[in-house]
Amino acid sequence: MEIQAAVTVKELKKRYKKFALEIPELRIPKGFATALIGENGAGKSTLLRILGGVRLDYQGGIEYFDGAMTDEEIRENTGYVGPNNYFMSHWTVDNVGKAGELLFDHFHRDRYRQLCRRLGVDMGKKSIAKLSDGTKMKTMLAAAFARDTRLLLLDEPASPLDPLMRDMLCSMLRDYLDEGDGERTVFFSTHNVADMENVTDYAIILEQGRIVEEGFVEELKEKYALVKGERVEEKQAEKLLIGCRRNAYGYEGLCLQSELEQLSGLDIAVETPTLSQICVAVMKQNTVLQMEEDVSA
Amino acid sequence: MKILQNSGVPIYQQIAAQFQEDILAGKWKEGEYLPSIRGLARELRISVITTMKAYEELEKQGLVTAMQGKGYYVNAQDSEMLREQHIRKMEESMQDAIKAARIAGLGNEEVVEAFKILLEME
Numbered sequence: 087m088e089i090q091a092a093v094t095v096k097e098l099k100k101r102y103k104k105f106a107l108e109i110p111e112l113r114i115p116k117g118f119a120t121a122l123i124g125e126n127g128a129g130k131s132t133l134l135r136i137l138g139g140v141r142l143d144y145q146g147g148i149e150y151f152d153g154a155m156t157d158e159e160i161r162e163n164t165g166y167v168g169p170n171n172y173f174m175s176h177w178t179v180d181n182v183g184k185a186g187e188l189l190f191d192h193f194h195r196d197r198y199r200q201l202c203r204r205l206g207v208d209m210g211k212k213s214i215a216k217l218s219d220g221t222k223m224k225t226m227l228a229a230a231f232a233r234d235t236r237l238l239l240l241d242e243p244a245s246p247l248d249p250l251m252r253d254m255l256c257s258m259l260r261d262y263l264d265e266g267d268g269e270r271t272v273f274f275s276t277h278n279v280a281d282m283e284n285v286t287d288y289a290i291i292l293e294q295g296r297i298v299e300e301g302f303v304e305e306l307k308e309k310y311a312l313v314k315g316e317r318v319e320e321k322q323a324e325k326l327l328i329g330c331r332r333n334a335y336g337y338e339g340l341c342l343q344s345e346l347e348q349l350s351g352l353d354i355a356v357e358t359p360t361l362s363q364i365c366v367a368v369m370k371q372n373t374v375l376q377m378e379e380d381v382s383a
Numbered sequence: 384m385k386i387l388q389n390s391g392v393p394i395y396q397q398i399a400a401q402f403q404e405d406i407l408a409g410k411w412k413e414g415e416y417l418p419s420i421r422g423l424a425r426e427l428r429i430s431v432i433t434t435m436k437a438y439e440e441l442e443k444q445g446l447v448t449a450m451q452g453k454g455y456y457v458n459a460q461d462s463e464m465l466r467e468q469h470i471r472k473m474e475e476s477m478q479d480a481i482k483a484a485r486i487a488g489l490g491n492e493e494v495v496e497a498f499k500i501l502l503e504m505e
Contacts, residue, residue, distance in 0.1 A: 119431065260431075287432035304395060
């Protein structure tokens with residue numbers, strides 16, 4: 087099946103004093119949920135803000151929906167949720183609904199109220215500023231899902247949510263994709279890879295402003311193997327392993343399936359890695375942080 | 384459909400195996416469309432790419448055909464092939480039975496006798 091892109095990024099550059107986001111090419115697959123994963127400061131929020139039109143000071147080209155829409159239409163069809171405070175602090179949850187209706191053509195106030203109820207957000211008189219981080223996020227999600235969009239850009243939607251609400255968020259994302267019948271796309275950043283894995287179709291790992299790995303999750307799981315072995319043979323395996331971790335008894339790391347043959351003869355156990363394990367190993371391989379040696383020397 | 388998260392068998396393979404069984408058992412009729420990939424993902428609470436991969440697996444096996452923009456429909460199942468598959472399944476089960484009989488120390492005649500009784504009981 088041919089996969090189209092909902093968003094295509096070309097030669098994107100955004101420089102800060104000590105950091106630069108540089109993405110030569112990125113295609114966010116249409117009709118799927120794509121997770122953006124990476125360390126704090128890797129550039130995830132910057133990328134999401136640029137794509138969401140919150141930041142405009144960048145170089146490079148971004149094409150939405152095959153270039154078939156006007157800027158106005160792109161705005162109507164894109165929802166953005168992020169950690170910035172873009173509601174007036176004295177607004178109530180109900181005010182957000184009113185504002186949504188004024189700002190967007192296809193904001194459904196009844197749906198907003200339903201979503202707030204479903205997410206357990208109280209429609210009372212409390213101002214947004216006084217809400218907990220979790221409730222603020224739920225309010226923002228309700229406002230985004232209350233619109234008829236084709237693209238959702240969500241900056242760490244799961245972080246402030248409890249496990250039950252993360253599960254609900256996953257369901258909402260799957261419902262959104264299903265109702266879009268291949269025309270709706272979700273792009274979200276997350277640190278909660280394990281909680282979000284069962285709604286993640288495509289994963290992008292960003293480190294220091296660069297994409298270091300990306301692919302459909304099922305393909306990444308076939309690309310890598312999780313290898314575990316005995317301490318005595320560690321030296322022989324080490325050079326093939328990504329994000330190798332050792333302890334007093336043995337080692338484990340990620341190995342490319344295509345290179346697995348080179349480990350034959352060693353006493354190893356091989357299993358299919360989870361997305362979370364792939365992310366940790368790839369991030370460990372690419373981090374500038376000095377990782378503490380796991381082994382007590 | 385029962386999906387095990389930690390069985391060691393990839394989820395897409397579990398889904399494909401379940402559909403394969405149902406299609407071969409005739410629970411799906413020729414030309415019938417399988418649930419949409421996103422609809423199934425929603426039902427089973429798994430990612431879209433996983434259901435897609437399960438359907439691609441079924442397509443590889445020749446059980447279904449992908450129709451651009453419409454989904455996956457069930458192919459006409461070759462009755463000769465179906466029969467072959469069932470015969471193979473029967474032989475596998477019989478081999479298991481023979482193995483168990485050997486462990487129990489039964490001779491050939493006792494095995495045949497036991498089998499006859501079971502056939503009559505059916």
